[in-house]
Amino acid sequence: MSDCGDSDVLWIPYKERPEWSDVTPVPEDDGPNPVVVIAHSEKFEDVYDYFRAVLQSNEKSERVLHLTKDALELNPANYTVWQYRRDLLKHLNTDLRTELDYVEAVIKNSPKNYQVWHHRRVLVEWLQDPTMELELTGDALLQDPKNYHAWQHRQWAIKTFGLYEKELDFVDNLITDDVRNNSAWNQRYFVVNNNLGWSDLICQQEVCYTLEKINFVKNNESAWNYLRGLLIHDKRGLSGNAVITSFCEELYKNKCRSPFLLAFIIDVCEDAIKKKDTNCFHNADRAVELCQALATRYDKIRSKYWNYLCERYKKYQSEQLSNDNKTNDLIIDE
Template identity: 50%
Template sequence: MGSNDIEEPWVFYRDREEWADVTPVPQDDGPYAVVRIAYSEAFTDVFDYFRAVMSKGELSQRALDLTEDALNMNAANYTVWQYRRKILKHLGCNLEHELTFCREMIEMNPKNYQVWHHRRVIVEWMGDPSRELRLTEMIFSLDSKNYHAWEHRQWILRTFKNFDGELDFVDVLLEEDVRNNSAWNQRHFTITLTTGFTPEVIDREIEYVKNAIPKDIANESPWSYLKGVVQHFDGYIGHAGNLENWCQEMYDGGQRSRCLLSFMIDMKEDKMEKEQSSRESLLKETLELCEVLATEHDKIREEYWRYMARHFSNCFGA
């Protein structure tokens, strides 16, 4: 049932003359199978012959074609993919054709780990990543948060070290959807492996996030990214436009986003650790924020904020 003859009438392997020399090997579920799976007749036929081929170690073109049929029926079967790679290497097959087959399988199974892993191995063998970023972009156009596609893209970038235009690509995704946590993660990944978080980059990134957050102040993704950025310098305050004043202005303007309040607590905790003289007033403000979160703006995590209030009192109280 391979991709080249998908419209041809299906012929069971047991009825194919070229397979007459092979004795199929049925699946052995043991004498006391608890839940016997009702496989289709075609599925049973294909996998009985696959087990037979694998048991005798046949590495042939017909075995390769058989793996294609098996994978079209179950693309998540690791054993079939592994055996297919063994055949490809033994026969010295044209890997361009394999990339085409793999792309077709990814299009049909975009969230299947085994398909993406196979693709990675083939790219490694070829040493040619030229198609891969475009492939992931195609998948992102259907699902911008596909974990397997992001993992593949990061592997390509990390392995072949070609980050040209990656931040521009991330900008486009975040312009389309500022809630795309995968894109925020990719931004941090790219900077980490290129320029690093130098003081200039930190300034730039804080301003970038400050422009993004007002688009949806309750969106946790840019707030999480901001926390990741500020971890690269010593302290939240007095850096890149004064984050404390920025947050306070939003708060004074009536914003009560859980993300905003949580970030303000983080900043106050940081100040309490460094400025003993102002601890008393900072602790009072922090406990008030914890109370507001527990009772109004993050009630589902009430017990967490009660716990944090006790923690702050124990650490910074008189």
């Protein structure tokens, strides 16, 4: 929001309003030697000089409520003004439905302002009525599908009031529109984790859903990350799900060299190594090969990271070779 515009033509400074003549404005005090003096418009100074005055006197009145609205129009991120406005709403027993309408208008003009979303949350808590929150956040996310504050508010409303019923459909529409929408994938995890749970059936359903999206866009980090996350809840682990390992190997066989595929196979190798699985495909040798490929061809920008991992897997190779030699020596001795 701005401190200038068409409304300024009709603006009457508070210092010229007869109904405010009983209030002595309090100028901003930057101290005797301010490092940086912030330049404010005359309107901004006028409004905030009077706001500081009523804050000091702790005045709770309708005129102060209107003053906070002017102050927030000039700076919608001012926490003190929002907090004082909440105090006024309680003291004056103001119609909170009207306040919800006001906050919705502020959100539409300042959708990434944390303070206004927090104010909205407090109002919904007071009313215990979340009926408008999914529509409001949905509209905000249509404008910006990755608006963190809108997602945070939506998750709070859903979890607090149990509004899970249609959320997977909402998320699926977003992912269909943009399969790389990391926020939508995160919301999908949120819904499953907090509502459906990670039974074997749900895990497999989510695996199938995710593999379908990966097959559509193979170089999509969001889907690969979701796959990793859901497999934390699969008792078979990364290397134990045959559907996934077969899918990955089929992609690799068909010349797919997405860095996210290769990195995922490395994680599968890591899981197999930790389990001491003798799988011929997923071992330290394969991990070294893929790390080298990523470092030199497919993900050069993170070459140092892949080289670091490569050295670690080479140690696994040495340990495995040493163990094999010891086993051979025992067989010969016998």
